[in-house]
Amino acid sequence: MGKRDGDVRISLQTLRALEAFLENPSEELSGADVQKRSGLASGTLYPILLRLESAGWFVSRWESIDPVSAGRPRRRLYRLTASGLARASGIFASFSRGVLA
């Protein structure tokens, strides 16, 4: 779907989306969950999710439920990849050192 070079423009909104995942890096979150944690608007959040996924920071999959039995549609779940986790951790570490890499 897109670029795999990992060059992602790190904006404040991107950091807020990443921060939502870093609370529990192994957790899979839907867009609604990320929006609830980060407070980002949907018009801002979904392009960021797609951008990070296309750059290899995230992987996504459909929730494995039966919509009929669950009574709700299946959600798209995002999860940090190992490289995405390393990059996000590096970015936040550089922030904690006062240097933006």
Next chain:
Amino acid sequence: MSGRGPRSGEALARFLIRRAARTAPPGLAARLEEEWLADLTARQSALGRVRFALGCSWAMRVIAREFGAAAAAAAGSASGQRLLVDSGGYDFSRLSRRTVAMIAIVCLHAAIFYLYLTTFGPRDAASMSTPLAAGFITAPHRTLRPTRLPPPTLTRTVIDNVPEPRIPLDLPTQSSAITVVHRSQPAAPPPPYPTPKPVNVVMGGPGAGFPNTEDYYPPAARRLGESGTAAVRVCVGPSGRLTSAPAILRSSGLALIDGGALRLARAGSGHYRPTTEDGRPVSGCYPFLISFRLRDF
């Protein structure tokens, strides 16, 4: 908009999401539509759902700009999908609840106004319109004829034997109207004021026969060992007698000494030397000192 039903506003939100998903790049439309519709269920309020759908519409514009070209290239540009180009719009999902409510109110008013214009406007306008006629108001023409007045009749009255007017004038009988004043010399200056002669004033004082100070030393002051000097002011007539009671001009600081000085000054009446002006005794007031001193015997 919110709170009207358990899922009020959802239909509008779904419509907006589906409409936005139709403009998604190839390969993303179905996924984004299903994902957003699923996330829409997490919204509790109708206003939140509408805001979410508006945000998704905006997100689609951004996604189409970023991923549309790549997706179109991957699809061979033959899928017929419409690729959006970002026109620099606004992220409507950022609108606050109040802003969305205000926009809705404005839109509602605009719709009501439009309905009024389309339903009642033309008929009312037709009923209210009055044909206007413009023209010049012509005033009736009147011809003014000049009035011919009869010529004036002039009569001349001749008065005979008119008396000569006599006006009594009281004029001075001076023969010449010009008076010549001879001022050969300037006016004499006023006589100088008489200069007062200097007066030789000799102040008076205690004279012959003035009582002895020791005789008027207050005994109590003597017992207490007090001594001092008081300045007494006396007014003395030409005869050497006091014309008024003496007064302490400067106290000695001791009441007994001041009292003795006043008694001595009163006792000396008739023995004062009067003040003289050019040797002539006159009335005058003057101060003099009275001292009471203890002596060692």
